[in-house]
Amino acid sequence: MDLKDKIDPMIDEVRHQAMRKLEENGKKDELKRMLRNRLNENQFDEKVAELCKNYMKDKNIETLTVDEILRNVTPEAHRIVPDSVKRELLTAIKGLITGDQQ
Amino acid sequence: MIKSYLTGNSDNKSTDERQDDLEDKGFKAICDDREDLKYGSAGCSHVEAFKATKHGLKNFTLIFSNFVVAISVEAKKRKSQAMICFNCGPQKYPTRLHACLECIYFGCYQHKHIHEHAKTTKHNLAIDITWGYVYCYPCRDYVYDSELERIGKRKKWKANKLMGTAFAQYYTWEPTLHELEILKQNSQRRRISDNSYIGLRGLINLGNTCFMNCIVQALTHTPLLRDYFLSDKHICQFRDDPSMCLVCEMSRLFQEFYSGKSTPHIPFKLLHLVWTHARHLAGYEQQDAHEFFIATLDVLHRHCKGSNGPSNSNPHHCTCIIDQIFTGNLQSDVVCQYCKGVSTTIDPFWDISLDLGPSLHMRQQLAASSTTQTYCDESEPKSLLDCLERFTRPEHLGSSAKIKCSTCQINQESTKQLSMKKLPIVASFHLKRFEHSNRFHKKISTFISFPQYLDMSPFMASRRGCKPTIDPPSPSYANGSQLNENKYCLFAVVNHSGTIETGHYTAYVRQHKDQWFKCDDHIITRASVQDVLDSEGYLLFYHKEFLEYE
Ligand SMILES: [Zn+2]
Ligand SMILES: [Zn+2]
Ligand SMILES: [Zn+2]
Ligand SMILES: [Zn+2]
Ligand SMILES: [Zn+2]
Ligand SMILES: [Zn+2]
Numbered sequence: 001m002d003l004k005d006k007i008d009p010m011i012d013e014v015r016h017q018a019m020r021k022l023e024e025n026g027k028k029d030e031l032k033r034m035l036r037n038r039l040n041e042n043q044f045d046e047k048v049a050e051l052c053k054n055y056m057k058d059k060n061i062e063t064l065t066v067d068e069i070l071r072n073v074t075p076e077a078h079r080i081v082p083d084s085v086k087r088e089l090l091t092a093i094k095g096l097i098t099g100d101q102q
Numbered sequence: 103m104i105k106s107y108l109t110g111n112s113d114n115k116s117t118d119e120r121q122d123d124l125e126d127k128g129f130k131a132i133c134d135d136r137e138d139l140k141y142g143s144a145g146c147s148h149v150e151a152f153k154a155t156k157h158g159l160k161n162f163t164l165i166f167s168n169f170v171v172a173i174s175v176e177a178k179k180r181k182s183q184a185m186i187c188f189n190c191g192p193q194k195y196p197t198r199l200h201a202c203l204e205c206i207y208f209g210c211y212q213h214k215h216i217h218e219h220a221k222t223t224k225h226n227l228a229i230d231i232t233w234g235y236v237y238c239y240p241c242r243d244y245v246y247d248s249e250l251e252r253i254g255k256r257k258k259w260k261a262n263k264l265m266g267t268a269f270a271q272y273y274t275w276e277p278t279l280h281e282l283e284i285l286k287q288n289s290q291r292r293r294i295s296d297n298s299y300i301g302l303r304g305l306i307n308l309g310n311t312c313f314m315n316c317i318v319q320a321l322t323h324t325p326l327l328r329d330y331f332l333s334d335k336h337i338c339q340f341r342d343d344p345s346m347c348l349v350c351e352m353s354r355l356f357q358e359f360y361s362g363k364s365t366p367h368i369p370f371k372l373l374h375l376v377w378t379h380a381r382h383l384a385g386y387e388q389q390d391a392h393e394f395f396i397a398t399l400d401v402l403h404r405h406c407k408g409s410n411g412p413s414n415s416n417p418h419h420c421t422c423i424i425d426q427i428f429t430g431n432l433q434s435d436v437v438c439q440y441c442k443g444v445s446t447t448i449d450p451f452w453d454i455s456l457d458l459g460p461s462l463h464m465r466q467q468l469a470a471s472s473t474t475q476t477y478c479d480e481s482e483p484k485s486l487l488d489c490l491e492r493f494t495r496p497e498h499l500g501s502s503a504k505i506k507c508s509t510c511q512i513n514q515e516s517t518k519q520l521s522m523k524k525l526p527i528v529a530s531f532h533l534k535r536f537e538h539s540n541r542f543h544k545k546i547s548t549f550i551s552f553p554q555y556l557d558m559s560p561f562m563a564s565r566r567g568c569k570p571t572i573d574p575p576s577p578s579y580a581n582g583s584q585l586n587e588n589k590y591c592l593f594a595v596v597n598h599s600g601t602i603e604t605g606h607y608t609a610y611v612r613q614h615k616d617q618w619f620k621c622d623d624h625i626i627t628r629a630s631v632q633d634v635l636d637s638e639g640y641l642l643f644y645h646k647e648f649l650e651y652e
Contacts (some may be wrong), residue, residue, distance in 0.1 A: 019195055
């Protein structure tokens with residue numbers, strides 16, 4: 001826990017710089033698109049929609065908020081992202097940040 | 103900085119609006135009749151009030167196009183610099199950053215900084231910078247407003263157009279009014295579970311027609327072909343007599359396969375159509391499944407013609423569904439042994455026929471060695487990869503097969519090497535198990551192993567050390583994902599058992615990504631991946647693992 005507190009600000013800083021760089025050169029849009037395609041191929045959208053529907057089934061639609069659904073569905077949604085997709089995205093980001101285009 | 107942009111833009115409003123009009127036309131073309139659809143339009147009274155203010159819609163539009171989609175290069179730069187929560191500070195990467203729709207404020211959702219801002223300033227609405235959704239603080243939720251949605255969509259569409267065609271946007275399907283009507287009239291929905299048998303159907307053998315049945319099984323289990331047929335995309339060219347159209351017949355076949363019926367289907371209509379359109383296959387004797395496969399693709403391709411755009415002028419570039427899925431390009435490099443000049447030709451292919459048994463080179467070596475202890479520097483292929491390796495190896499054409507060199511201007515000895523220029527979505531491999539010569543017909547039953555996952559990267563023209571082509575490098579995300587483009591997964595295998603005279607065809611097909619079934623005419627049984635990989639293999643069908651939507 002202690003260690004995590006020390007590391008986090010640093011990681012955050014690196015993350016921030018990386019994101020900024022990707023945003024600026026438009027690569028972030030490419031990555032987003034790739035991620036979208038991959039998730040699509042794995043029917044991720046449908047699966048998450050299913051999770052949401054299941055959650056909403058016996059709730060009062062009038063008072064239910066996106067926040068509440070999000071809180072309850074996100075952990076499972078994270079879990080069903082295929083490892084291969086995570087790996088591919090990571091490799092892609094690594095490649096873009098370190099700037100080695102082949 | 104941001105403020106100057108928001109206000110400064112109103113000067114060139116007239117050109118902007120004209121531009122918008124033009125875009126609207128294109129946008130409407132893709133949007134069909136969505137505009138007429140009246141949803142319960144307004145999200146909430148706060149959005150209504152916001153839209154009624156003088157600057158409401160204008161602010162929304164500007165923020166959306168400059169921060170949510172970042173339409174221009176300058177906008178991207180501005181966005182990258184603006185991705186800061188005003189409370190968290192520039193050192194922290196904001197999670198779920200929102201922009202206030204009333205003033206120049208950016209705050210994160212994670213630490214409720216955007217909420218705090220709304221509470222203290224009474225600025226009700228904020229927009230999620232990443233996705234463009236509008237959050238209403240008094241309502242404590244995101245709100246849907248059809249007008250804002252429309253503006254957002256138009257801006258996204260414009261941004262995608264500016265990005266160029268290389269990564270054209272993938273659009274999710276939205277029903278048109280007409281389709282909504284159909285959906286309403288047919289309220290029953292079918293959901294396919296992972297253990298459903300839907301899509302599996304036996305086929306009656308009409309007397310030696312297993313060669314057709316196994317190909318039909320492979321085709322009906324080709325994922326992209328199934329998507330095409332089940333989404334009813336075919337526009338028939340046979341206006342006078344649609345019953346003559348093989349594509350229409352395939353559509354009906356897909357309907358039969360996915361109807362949920364479990365009785366075997368009798369494919370006589372299909373057989374009749376193939377006989378009509380590919381005369382050389384007519385007759386009740388056993389035919390070669392590979393020949394049938396190619397003939398079927400050819401007839402389907404011919405019957406698709408004209409329905410997919412202006413490519414009739416160029417016979418080598420067809421965009422019909424068959425060519426979209428099955429066509430790859432093969433590069434052939436002929437190197438003159440005298441001047442080392444390379445001449446390159448590129449030809450389309452639907453499948454790759456691979457030689458088995460000893461190569462010509464091996465046979466020559468074996469014939470030349472008189473001792474019983476024969477020496478040979480290569481071995482017979484034992485796997486699909488061996489076959490592909492041999493297929494793409496430089497081959498010396500010998501002194502009897504000289505080719506005219508364009509540099510030397512005379513016939514010269516040369517070497518020839520094949521490689522993959524463009525990979526198809528479905529790669530079909532034909533293991534040439536049947537040897538026909540004027541003296542004998544024989545079947546090679548050697549076991550050739552083939553993998554469940556196949557990487558074609560080593561056989562690409564770009565990897566083979568051939569003459570590099572002058573094409574600009576294709577846009578790539580990064581090293582990792584570019585390699586992924588060449589990865590394939592096995593989804594169907596056609597097998598031939600017995601001898602060349604009396605044999606029988608069966609097929610293995612994949613369902614739901616990882617379940618395998620053996621199709622033996624009207625009998626369908628469950629199989630394991632190992633059963634499939636242990637089988638002899640005659641035709642192997644691989645599907646790309648990852649697709650880029652175009
Ligand atoms: Zn504000
Ligand atoms: Zn914050
Ligand atoms: Zn509200
Ligand atoms: Zn038709
Ligand atoms: Zn075609
Ligand atoms: Zn030459």
